Amino acid sequence: MRSVTFLGGGSFGTALGILLANKGHKVTIWDRSQLVVNDINNNRTNDKYLSDIIIPDNVVATNSIEDSIEESDYVILSVPSFAIRDVCKLIHNKVNKNQIIVSIAKGIEEETKMRLSKVMKEELPSNPVVVLSGPSHAEEVSKNLPTTVVVSSESMDYAYRVQDLFMTNNFRVYTNDDIIGVEIGGAVKNIIALACGICDGLGYGDNTKAALMTRGMSEIVRVGTLLGGRRETFYGLTGMGDLIVTCTSLHSRNRRAGIFIGEGVPFKEACNRIGMVVEGVKACEAFYEWKDKLNVNMPITDMLYKVLFKNKDVKTAVKELMERDKKDEMH
Incomplete structure (x- = not known):
């Protein structure tokens, strides 16, 4: 004992x-x-x-x-x-x-x-x-x-x-002896879950959520490996596993807060309605500042920050994400 x-x-x-x-x-x-x-x-x-x-x-x-x-x-x-x-x-x-x-x-x-x-x-x-x-x-x-x-x-x-x-x-x-990857994966997935909740609140479908989760995974890997984490860690429990559960479950505080925001509730009030800490908000603010110092591309994080802290319209944010320049998926 x-x-x-x-x-x-x-x-x-x-x-x-x-x-x-x-x-x-x-x-x-x-x-x-x-x-x-x-x-x-x-x-x-x-x-x-x-x-x-x-x-x-x-x-x-x-x-x-x-x-x-x-x-x-x-x-x-x-x-x-x-x-x-x-x-x-x-x-x-x-x-x-x-x-x-x-x-x-x-x-x-x-x-x-x-x-x-x-x-x-x-x-x-x-x-x-x-x-x-x-x-x-x-x-x-x-x-x-x-x-x-x-x-x-x-x-x-x-x-x-x-x-x-x-x-x-x-x-x-x-x-897993990759403590950097374990911690970064657990932090960034909250950002993507908050974004997925917003899309649920907007009434978007499974296609949208699958896109956000998949491209969100790319953001996790990009920033995580730059910070010293191993790529394979992010495809394990602390990255992909936690991303799946946090983006899809109503137990998720981040997703539930996002749903309120997508429905038009101001984000501070949305967090108050949850009644517990919504880690994705703090993580979004931190990684928004960090991405420029690291020179890493995090478009979902960028748009979410502007929705939360710059009063950007959520549908406009989605439109701008969809209309970015053409890219190869692997780059």
């Missing part, structure tokens, strides 16, 4: 906590919200983030970050990408060097454009860092539906430990 702490009581952290508790591990969930803590401890539910799911008795919630991590073998950062650095600062003087820090967020730090594992190592230089990514909606993980993910680290021995920690007969965990 291992002791595992989740810092953040959101949907995916709660779902993974349930998975580990069902394996017999001791699970602690830290959250700032007293309502979330009370709901978990008193009602065995987390209705704010994951409704209609019963939480096992060996999951305990707390508002004390010190108590939550004191005896943990693994500390899972289950907060959005923008909060990773702040949470790492909170625990900097509270963790010991033997505790493995795991991020389950998918994004990059907006201000610095750093991958999340780099942010974690900057704030927690003495701790091993692992990232977990892949097509894994919390709603399905919490119901023990067959799911596959990937873990990566600069020190793969720790990735193997995290693989063993999470592996079950319905939650299959692969390893």
Whole structure:
């Protein structure tokens, strides 16, 4: 039995906590919200983030970050990408060097454009860092539906430990030593999912979505390989796999926010309606700035940015994408 702490009581952290508790591990969930803590401890539910799911008795919630991590073998950062650095600062003087820090967020730090594992190592230089990514909606993980993910680290021995920690007969965990590719794939796919949602909201069909996903995959590969990721990584779980599930499922916050935008809802209001962080918005803003520095062509990202932040009409954006100069598909 291992002791595992989740810092953040959101949907995916709660779902993974349930998975580990069902394996017999001791699970602690830290959250700032007293309502979330009370709901978990008193009602065995987390209705704010994951409704209609019963939480096992060996999951305990707390508002004390010190108590939550004191005896943990693994500390899972289950907060959005923008909060990773702040949470790492909170625990900097509270963790010991033997505790493995795991991020389950998918994004990059907006201000610095750093991958999340780099942010974690900057704030927690003495701790091993692992990232977990892949097509894994919390709603399905919490119901023990067959799911596959990937873990990566600069020190793969720790990735193997995290693989063993999470592996079950319905939650299959692969390893991949390309941590750059794993993180970039998980971040950029949110941009494409938001664009796919907009097209759904506009009433466009399967042809449009297939085009966006396929050409979006090209953007992921182009920027990802320039940043040092391996091409084959992006055709695996963290790239193609996560792209498929995020672009097609109504569990996807990015797709649902996009649907609202396509229907004419201002993007800030659309995000508020989702009630949780829409990572594709932050990722779009970051990679829009990054693409020029890298001199990489990302037309979907470019148009989405103009829709979100420059009030560009969505149908005009689609028209301009379709009317660009002729190109060879492989170039």
